[in-house]
Amino acid sequence: MQRYFVPEDHFTEKRVTITGADSRHIQKVMRMKPSDSIICANNKGDAYLCEIEYVDEDQVHAAIKSRLTADPELPIDVTIAQGIPKADKFDAIIQKGTECGAAQFIPFQAERSVAVWKKDKKDKKKLRLEKIAKEAAEQSHRRFIPEIGDPMNLDQLITFSASFTIKMVAFEETAKAGAQAGFPTLLGKMGKGDQLLAVIGPEGGLTSEEARQLEAHGFILCGLGPRILRTETASVYLLSAISYHFELLNCEVGE
Amino acid sequence: MQRYFVPEDHFTEKRVTITGADSRHIQKVMRMKPSDSIICANNKGDAYLCEIEYVDEDQVHAAIKSRLTADPELPIDVTIAQGIPKADKFDAIIQKGTECGAAQFIPFQAERSVAVWKKDKKDKKKLRLEKIAKEAAEQSHRRFIPEIGDPMNLDQLITFSASFTIKMVAFEETAKAGAQAGFPTLLGKMGKGDQLLAVIGPEGGLTSEEARQLEAHGFILCGLGPRILRTETASVYLLSAISYHFELLNCEVGE
Missing domain, CATH: 2.40.240.20 (Hypothetical PUA domain-like; domain 1)
Known part of the structure; x- marks a missing residue:
């Protein structure tokens, strides 16, 4: 319907x-x-x-x-801080991420972001993404339209992160090093209503300096499996795994 | 590199x-x-x-x-029988599904598939998808290029399914009915080298008659969470959940 x-x-x-x-x-x-x-x-x-x-x-x-009584919202609130990608990839990221249950998206002006959100076009871009989020939320039967935040640089993102229960970085180098247990361990610590902030790099990935700074501010570096994912695939992987963990495996979600 | x-x-x-x-x-x-x-x-x-x-x-x-010793392949072989979608959505499904570890894709001519793979264009389409699979396999550091099978109708798909360890259908109606345990239960039965065949409907979903026939031939109907996913998102959800289950949660994989 x-x-x-x-x-x-x-x-x-x-x-x-x-x-x-x-x-x-x-x-x-x-x-x-x-x-x-x-x-x-x-x-x-x-x-x-x-x-x-x-x-x-x-x-x-x-x-x-x-x-209606059905509740199609993820038990935890997930904010995706997405390294600003090239061209219209952000459209697909918002559409798929909304379907998969994200609560909020923050455009993150990462060092390797090729595209820059110029001040005069910022509002127009945001309006476009908000429209995509609304339509995807309707199509996927969500109860909430994910919010699109203002673009942030690294310092702003670190300040913004203070209120989150858990902060993580999807970091390819961690994936390459073979450490895969970090992400499930972190989900195991979360309960209903907790807030997760997940940083995903742009096409070229995060620089090791960005990863180091985030880690120094309490972000946990996590691999998302042994294959190298494109930036637009990482958020769907992350949200699908969270859905599988909490909604399908039915792992205990504390109150 | x-x-x-x-x-x-x-x-x-x-x-x-x-x-x-x-x-x-x-x-x-x-x-x-x-x-x-x-x-x-x-x-x-x-x-x-x-x-x-x-x-x-x-x-x-x-x-x-x-x-190189790293093994970036999923421990189980996953074949996605994808209801043929509109326009160029198949390109994205092959690209993302390859990144996420699929072993094979079968274009499934479902009742609600709007697009039809005509005989004279079949080989050209397949070549195009094979090229996308090769490039995505290289980019994501796969060891194998997923195979693109010939398009199949329902009867052909049922015949083809005989050799698989587990056969499933991603079925929205099961998701709506709130039964979410089916998919993890099914993964719990699988071990290293086992073969999973997963059927995903096209944009309009599978008809209840298609679902009934598949179920009658041993396919298990599974929901993929409480939100309604687009056809091109379902395969990424499915493969990400499989990766999370076997590669990150490190659930026992039998030999």
């Missing part, structure tokens, strides 16, 4: 009003009519089965039928 | 000769010279550190310095 994130103030106790691009999508693309069903989520963790009552030119009015 | 797959008959005991596109890549793109190092793999499981001795117009001649 089609899902839409709707601003919280468009909900009343029994009704929801859908406006703008989503209203056009319902009317023009999906060609839905009164009595058709949709799911509306408020981006605060609630999702409702709704039935369209009537449509007018730029709004869709629906009645709330029931609250 | 740059890696190349070289046909086995281009190796002698102490030397290797690189020809064709890889020779041009070494000379024109990488601009390598005598005494530069490369890694050459024979696609039979062996990889060697080599030193370029001399180059001529269309060949690179290198001396074998040592055999």
Whole structure:
């Protein structure tokens, strides 16, 4: 069933009003009519089965039928600090990472990032990524749209990291050295609602100086298996492994 | 370090000769010279550190310095039977799936596959995917290039499945029903060298009739977490979870 994130103030106790691009999508693309069903989520963790009552030119009015109980959110909050990659790779990273349950993405201006987010284009890029995150969250039945943070350099990222339960770096050199137990050990220490910050390098990887500085500030260097992953694959691997660990293997998640 | 797959008959005991596109890549793109190092793999499981001795117009001649011992292959053989997706999504599926350790890909002509692999274009498509698999295997330091099988319909896929240790279907409806233990239980039954065949539907998913027929032939329906994954994300999730299970969590792999 089609899902839409709707601003919280468009909900009343029994009704929801859908406006703008989503209203056009319902009317023009999906060609839905009164009595058709949709799911509306408020981006605060609630999702409702709704039935369209009537449509007018730029709004869709629906009645709330029931609250959905399924919880498709990862038990831990995962923030991906992604070394800014080339070209439009960030689009795919946000789309796939949203499907796989990320809570937040931080564009990280790493030393080997070829692309630079210039100040005048920053807001436009962020808006584009937010749109991709919203659509991917709807498609994958998420309860929350992941947030896209402002771009950060290494110092800003280190300051930002202070509030996280666990901080890690996906580091290829650790993978090459054959140490693979770090990541599961770290997940074993986490419980429901804990926050993980994971740094992933850009195409050329992190420099050893960046890795050293992060390690000096409490980040744990972890390998993600013995194969060398592209930057856009690392976040999907990481999130899939977290999902497998907590949601499928059903490892104990403390309260 | 740059890696190349070289046909086995281009190796002698102490030397290797690189020809064709890889020779041009070494000379024109990488601009390598005598005494530069490369890694050459024979696609039979062996990889060697080599030193370029001399180059001529269309060949690179290198001396074998040592055999590499690291094994970046998944302990189980995973074949992905991928419901043929739209447009160029198959390219990304092969690229990412190769990075994540797949042994083989079968294009599966599912009922909801919008694209059809026509007979006259089949070989061209397969050649293209084989090239992507080779490059991704080199980039990710694999020892083997995954094979691209001929496209199969449901009946052919069922016949083909007879030789596999375990057969599974990534099935969204199972995920929605909340049963998540199936996949780890199935991995728990597998040991080193076992062969897993995993069927993934195209964009619209598998029909319930396809799922029923596969189940009737010994395929186990498994959910891949509570979020709805796009067809191109499912294989990466699956392979990442397998890597996490066997390579990182270091679960016992029987001999």
